[in-house]
Amino acid sequence: MKTNLPTWDLTHLYSSIKAVELKDDLSTAKELAQNFAKAYQGKLATLDGKGFAASLEAYEQMEDILGRVISYAQLQYSSDNTDAAIGQFYQNMQEEITDLSSLILFYTLEINKLEDEVLEGFFKEEAAAKYRPWVMDVRVHRPYQLSEEMERLLHEKSVSGKRAWNRLFDETMAGLRFPLQGKEVTISDVLDKMSSKEGAERKEAAKSFGGVLGENIRLFSLITNTLAKDKATEDQWRGLERPISSRNLSNLVEDEVVDALIGSVKDSYGDLAHRYYGFKAKWFGVDKLDYWDRNAPLPEDDDRKIEWSEAKDTVLTAYNAFDGEMAQIGQRFFDENWIDVPPRAGKDSGAFAHPVTPSAHPYILLNYHGKVRDVMTLAHELGHGVHQVLAADQGPLMADTPLTLAETASVFGEMLTFRSMLDKESDEKRRRIMLAGKVEDMLNTVVRQVAFCDFERQVHDERKKGELTPDRLGEIWMSVQTESLGPAFRYEDEYKHFWAYIPHFIHSPFYVYAYAFGDCLVNSLYDVFQNGHEGFQGKYRDMLAAGGSKRHKELLAPFGLDASDPDFWKRGLNVVSGFIDDLEDVI
Template identity: 25%
Template sequence: MNQTKYKSVWNLDSIFKGGSGSPDLHDHMIQTEVYIKELDEKLKEWKTPREESDAYQIADILHELREIKLCISQARSFVICLLAQDPKDQVAQSYRGKTTALLSRYESINSRFKKRLAITEKSLWRNLLETKELKEYRFVLTEWKDDADREPSQEMSDLMVDGYHSWGEFYQSFMSSIKVEVKNQELSVGQALNLRSHSDPSVREESHRALVEKWAEHEGMFAQILNHLAGFRLNMYKSVGVEDVISVPLAQNRMKEETLHAMLSVIEKNKEPFADYLNVKAKMNGDSKMKSFHFGSLMNHEQQSIEYSEAAALIEEQFHGFGTEMGQFAEKAFGEGWVEAENRPNKSAVAFCAGFPQIGESRVFLTFNNTFKGILSLVHELGHAFHNHAMKSVDGINKQYPMSLAETASTFAEMIILEAAMEKANSDEEKLFILDEKLKRSVMNFMNLHARFIFEKEFHEERKKGFVSATRLNELMKSAIERGYDGSLDEIPIHSWVWTPHFYKTESPFYSFPYTFGYLLALNFFAKAKETGKEFEQHYLSLLEDSGSMSAEDLVMKHLGEDITEGAFWEKGMRLCIKDSEEFVRLAASLAK
């Protein structure tokens, strides 16, 4: 095997040569600021549309907004990558503040534009949307007009830079600075969390207890960060008349409330099969109940050591098996250094995919831990990157897809690998191993993420009344996990609110249900792919291309002919997961004889 083909350290120089000291990055930032100033001046002169010929001006402003957003995304993604590989890079930290300020100014300009559109006379608005200049942007423009009332004021936007986004950035920096000792070795949080799937149960437990000690030591600081984030968010919502905190993430995910309720109701009534799986696995580990730090344990330790080059080659092979476009994408991503996977200290704890829409590329970041789980983490992020790849030819304004559909693409990529592994399994032990990995994802989506949703909802309600202490946050987390896991988890990780980065994301609050949405939706799409064969790739690409310009409901109706506001749709995906649980329980009983 060609080891050099699959380098575990990414290439950032092809984007901006020289890292945080790049002259090109410096020039890019200056030019972006010039673009923002020019558009700001133009909007000061621009009037609310009065006739159809104003479509030309609207289209012109849209194009400028598109270019500015692409410029900001390019710089912001690059800075995120720099800080992930070296959280102590002070120049990159400075650039992060600058990119956040640019993004805030962009959002402020965009907000003013939306509010002007919102007061356009209704019949004229309908006619404008039918013009050749604006027709392809009809969905996004309608969304902007409808959401204009919820846009923050100029003053609030200015405050967000140092009063909202900065708290999220501080969380990332603080978390990256934390070190723990496991087996006499100093580890980053990311490395310690990776030990949750270690073959030695004593290592898993020691890592868990070392992290718990750190969380308890710093819980007061994390409570302040979380409270300040939520407090700012609630005040921002209140200033624009938003009372229901769920309404904003629903709008961000272009999803109806009926869809969320239909999905959650199906999850609520189908906990038992996954509790059964956890109970059976706990007994196989010698416990009466699943301990949280043993959840990630592997069923077959022979699967434990997988080199990064092997993982990359496997993903490339299976992506080729799915379709030509996906296979060529994998070759490009691995061949051109899009992936940072090296297991070394002083890296960020969080795996992610960063898109660079100006050049049609992505970068994937994780700490590969030589396990099958590591392969799935890698392919998950590559699924996001493929989504970005599929959107290359889509106009910039229509590129912005919601988180729920982003998680559909990442989960779909995981399923390609899981399905291939199951087909290649030569024994019941191997099948049990693969089923365990599949069911871990079901538990995460139907139990863990449900618990996160419950916690975040209840925390925001209490935050409306005042500061929520670390002790109370622990209580809320414990209660949410007990409900989410249907009482099937032991050694409840009450500090999950500390180390779950999604609670601290300022761009996308309630980043829990989008994962579950994406998971169940991907199950349905993958079932369709198995029926259709390689021809499905074109359908899949078409779906991804539409993901930035349709509501979730319309997208699924167009590409699957299904109504996702009805529980019956979600039951289909759920039944597939329940079948996995039943097979796991059966195989475990058979092997125990």
């Protein structure tokens, strides 16, 4: 595979980490924040509708500047978090932004102190009413808000608290090297080898991966215990009884809706993961699969490498067949260097699409190794990117989408690409391989992520009673993995350490269920599309363009869908089950 893979151009934001324009933006933001505090702190209740609208517009202007600065720092850091100068810059920017945002922290706290009738009076002014969705989302946290002094203390200490532990995790993980085939390789490279065509390579990679994690397990356990205790303390002060509730509030989704999703997926473990991996063991001619065979290509898969140019054309063609406007937006990521593709030492090992801020544009990070899964990852992240571009017109306060809905466009992009590739494939063997690959991706997105969520639930619940030992963390991990993946697997001792590399546990507790939410939602949505729903493409674009200005009930209503209906989740899971049925017919 060619090595001249494209990298992103961050000079669209600032020319360098020492850029004069970056320092100017920080200076401007500081002046704006100081003036904002003088004008509005302690005075919101005395404003009229026009005054409140002006305050919202001024607040949004500051958020845009601060978002641009911290996004640039985050993107630089994700490019190479082993570079000391970049690490120093990232930390300094976090501290700068925290100090500046502390000056305006009062604003959302005071919004939550306003009486409902006062707000309704403000919203009679059209310029203020525009921001109603954002204001009401802020007020979701009203019952759990602490005093202004306490909120400011938590905010300012986050730099030396949980964010410092996040950084320790990132830099430790990026610095790890794994012995493989006589070399010391990065985490991205060793994970790639765990889906190799060769069983011996998968085994060596898995053993090396688990072994190195085991050598560092005390540190990863300390990080996990510390952050779980930190979260428990804050949740207790806020009056949140369940560890997952703070995530649900941020996602603007009701506890009972998430409970219904998780319950539906767990009830389907047997029909989905257990059944599929039982078939996979038969394809491999064994009674049980070794754990390193979970993502192994099927025996008849030629495991060919896909050139980057082919991957790009495949995804854009699929997008264009669905909607030309989405494809045009997607093309910009390639034409304007908004995407960073090659794996390299020090780079974040996964993939993401960063929205930056609406006045700029998103960026995508990949680690492309030329496998079908990498093509699907491109389709996934490009979906995020297109979503972020379409939602930008909502402005800095309302462009961001809750995590549950943020995964909609990404998973839908994957489905479009998969269906396009499947329709073009005439060889039945290749179609079967592609279908199996899609099932595995869906199991990784639905079953595996819900199992991750279950792991987090048990860890956070037990942490309230005291620190968990590395062995106990490993026991919980093995329990949820065995329950979710089923009896088709054989595990070895080092697998108990695999929980330690999941970054979402560290950065965003309970983020993981959003993947399952998005996959099941998209399965239901795609089912509506396949059934010829009139005007689907236009309604879909409108849904993405709404950003965070509408809740899931409003967004899904035009398609006749309701996520609060238990049958909604069954409908999505039935799509996965149907794919497995198709595979069963050809065994």
